Each structure stands twice: as structure tokens, then as C-alpha cells.
Amino acid sequence: MFRSVARSAAGKSLLRRGYATAVPERKVAVLGAAGGIGQPLALLMKLNPLVSQLALYDIANTPGVAADVSHINSRSEVAGYVGEEQLGKALEGCDVVIIPAGVPRKPGMTRDDLFNINAGIVKGLCSAIAKYCPNALVNMISNPVNSTVPIAAEVFKKAGTYDERKLFGVTTLDVVRAKTFYAGKAKVNVADVNVPVVGGHAGITILPLFSQATPKANLPEEDIKALTKRTQDGGTEVVEAKAGKGSATLSMAYAGAIFADACLKGLNGVPDVVECSFVQSTVTELPFFASKVRLGKNGVEEVLGLGPLSEYEKEGLESLKPELKSSIEKGIKFANQN
Ligand SMILES: NC(=O)C1=CN([C@@H]2O[C@H](COP(=O)(O)OP(=O)(O)OC[C@H]3O[C@@H](n4cnc5c(N)ncnc54)[C@H](O)[C@@H]3O)[C@@H](O)[C@H]2O)C=CC1
Numbered sequence: 517m518f519r520s521v522a523r524s525a526a527g528k529s530l531l532r533r534g535y536a537t538a539v540p541e542r543k544v545a546v547l548g549a550a551g552g553i554g555q556p557l558a559l560l561m562k563l564n565p566l567v568s569q570l571a572l573y574d575i576a577n578t579p580g581v582a583a584d585v586s587h588i589n590s591r592s593e594v595a596g597y598v599g600e601e602q603l604g605k606a607l608e609g610c611d612v613v614i615i616p617a618g619v620p621r622k623p624g625m626t627r628d629d630l631f632n633i634n635a636g637i638v639k640g641l642c643s644a645i646a647k648y649c650p651n652a653l654v655n656m657i658s659n660p661v662n663s664t665v666p667i668a669a670e671v672f673k674k675a676g677t678y679d680e681r682k683l684f685g686v687t688t689l690d691v692v693r694a695k696t697f698y699a700g701k702a703k704v705n706v707a708d709v710n711v712p713v714v715g716g717h718a719g720i721t722i723l724p725l726f727s728q729a730t731p732k733a734n735l736p737e738e739d740i741k742a743l744t745k746r747t748q749d750g751g752t753e754v755v756e757a758k759a760g761k762g763s764a765t766l767s768m769a770y771a772g773a774i775f776a777d778a779c780l781k782g783l784n785g786v787p788d789v790v791e792c793s794f795v796q797s798t799v800t801e802l803p804f805f806a807s808k809v810r811l812g813k814n815g816v817e818e819v820l821g822l823g824p825l826s827e828y829e830k831e832g833l834e835s836l837k838p839e840l841k842s843s844i845e846k847g848i849k850f851a852n853q854n
Pocket residue numbers: 547548549550551552553554573574575576616617618619620621630634637640641656657658659660661686687688689690717762763764765768
């Protein structure tokens with residue numbers, strides 16, 4: 517077994533010497549790789565020793581990004597693909613496909629305002645995934661995630677390839693933000709902090725569960741409310757600060773790289789890999805919902821429940837349901853009408 521080899525002294529020494537034979541081959545594609553998120557995400561995936569092949573796809577400018585990233589002396593081989601006619605080659609044999617393709621917000625816009633453009637982009641890319649790598653784990657970053665994930669599910673259902681264990685809305689940036697803001701307020705080491713974030717990925721649908729945050733800090737109710745609001749508005753904070761030049765890219769690339777790494781670890785059989793993600797779910801009455809999920813060799817191994825909620829979180833949960841429900845339905849309707 518590769519893991520026992522990798523963990524043995526001989527395996528470690530092999531790895532240190534640059535022989536990656538103990539780690540399985542894994543192909544990862546980034547769709548939208550020349551964009552604000554795509555470029556730093558390509559860099560971070562190139563640095564990930566679990567990746568053996570990195571396919572960088574975009575409708576423009578990927579050759580330059582691929583040439584640049586390919587000079588880094590890490591394990592994976594890098595190839596750039598540009599234009600729809602090369603999409604199949606980019607996807608063939610992929611284990612994980614990360615999708616940050618699509619337009620970002622400008623100040624004054626909601627994520628739902630991106631629907632008209634991004635829904636079509638995501639639908640096209642998912643049709644190609646169904647054709648060229650139907651078994652890949654799909655990490656959906658493109659907004660509005662609350663709708664793009666249901667769109668992807670419908671496309672895969674129509675193609676007969678849908679496996680609910682393999683489709684993920686990437687909500688890791690909400691967790692990253694919640695951890696950072698909590699650590700600042702609670703004055704604890706950010707590296708030790710854990711905070712689950714559930715619900716969806718837009719405004720009030722983002723529900724951080726600070727009552728379950730560790731290390732425990734017993735923050736007053738006003739602080740919890742302020743932290744919740746800041747986490748929910750984290751994306752808007754960046755959109756406003758960038759003043760028309762887009763939304764979060766660097767922190768999103770970091771979050772996307774963490775989530776893809778967790779998917780790869782799960783595929784490789786590493787035990788107890790748990791991350792929050794927006795997935796098909798029975799945790800609430802909504803068909804998709806973000807919560808902690810355990811990742812394994814086939815993607816989602818277990819969707820974990822919410823755990824005990826404070827009164828404030830229970831109220832937040834009830835208030836987010838109508839908006840999340842309508843975003844999910846909007847995605848399903850789009851996929852079936854267009
Ligand atoms: N899930 C999350 O937490 C977050 C999601 N986002 C979302 O990620 C998306 C991308 O954001 P940025 O990278 O900042 O935008 P960007 O505009 O900088 O890059 C998007 C890239 O997608 C490419 N693209 C457009 N159509 C394509 C297609 N059909 N196939 C392949 N590539 C295509 C563009 O050429 C461009 O290079 C946006 O929808 C944004 O809202 C952003 C931050 C956080």
C-alpha cells in the first residue's frame with residue numbers, strides 16, 4: 517500500500533529525495549486558470565505534492581500561465597489548454613476539477629447578480645466534465661455557489677453521470693474568514709482555531725457556528741453577532757476594498773487549495789479528512805446545504821450533522837432557508853430550461 521510506504525522511513529527518504537513513487541498519480545484541472553483566482557490557485561496546486569499532473573484551462577491566456585507555473589521545481593507536470601476545442605484534453609483522466617471560471621462581483625452587486633453570465637459558463641463546463649471525466653470530484657468555486665452547484669447536479673443527472681458524493685460547492689473561504697476573525701476577537705492562536713460554517717455561500721445563508729468554535733472563548737453575545745455579520749459580509753468587504761477590480765482572489769485561491777488538498781487526501785485514503793462544503797444533503801429539508809463532510813476514496817463519505825446550536829444560530833438557520841431554497845430552485849430551473 518502506498519500509504520504505508522510513504523509513512524515508512526524508506527518512503528519518507530524517497531519522498532525527500534524527490535521520488536514521488538510512494539504517492540499515487542493524481543490529475544487536477546483548474547478551469548478558469550488564467551483568472552484572478554485561477555492563477556494563484558494554479559501556483560498553489562503546483563506546490564501540492566499530491567498532484568502529479570496539473571491541467572490549466574481557460575478561454576484565453578493559459579499558455580503563459582502554464583509556461584510560468586511549469587518552471588517551478590515541484591512534482592507535477594503542467595499543461596495549458598486554451599479554448600473549447602482543448603477542454604476535453606484538459607479534463608481527460610482528471611481526479612479533481614476545480615472551477616473558478618466566471619465573472620466576479622463589482623461593488624453594489626450581489627452574488628446572484630452573476631447568475632445570468634456564470635450559470636451558462638458552469639453548465640457548459642459541467643457538460644464537458646460529464647463527457648470527459650465523469651468520475652472526477654468537482655470543486656465549484658464560481659458564484660453564485662448556492663445556484664451553480666444545483667446547476668452542475670442537474671447537468672450530471674441529465675448526462676447520467678451524477679454521483680452526489682463527487683460534487684462540492686467550495687465554502688472554505690467562509691471557514692477561513694470565520695477562523696481569522698474569531699482568533700482576532702478571542703485573542704487565541706489562529707492556527708489552533710476551528711469554526712464550522714454551515715448553510716450556503718451568500719450573505720445570511722452563510723452561518724458560522726461560533727458556539728462550536730474552539731478553543732472556547734466565551735465571547736459576549738454582541739461579539740458573536742458582530743463576528744457572524746463580518747463573516748457573512750466578508751466577500752463584500754473585499755469587493756468594496758477592491759473598488760471595481762473584482763472580488764477575493766488570493767484568499768480564495770488559498771481556501772480552494774486547502775479544499776482540493778482535502779479532496780486529494782480523501783481519495784488517497786487518508787482517514788478523518790473533514791471540511792465544510794455545500795453538498796447534496798439531508799441535514800435540513802433543503803436538497804443542498806453546507807455542513808461538515810467527511811471525505812474519502814469516493815468523495816463525500818459522510819455528511820455530518822449540525823451539532824448543538826445556540827438560540828441565535830437556530831434563528832439564523834431558520835432565516836437563511838427561504839433565500840437558500842430559492843437560489844437552489846433557480847439553479848435547477850435554469851439547468852432544465854436551457
Ligand atoms: N466560492 C467562493 O468562495 C468564491 C467564489 N468566487 C467566484 O469565482 C469566480 C471567479 O472569480 P475571479 O477569478 O476573481 O474572476 P476573473 O474574472 O479574474 O477570472 C475568471 C476567469 O474565468 C475565465 N472564463 C470565463 N469563461 C470561461 C469558460 N467558459 N471556461 C473557462 N474559463 C472561463 C475568464 O477568462 C477568466 O480568466 C467568480 O464567479 C467569483 O464570484 C470568488 C471568490 C470566492
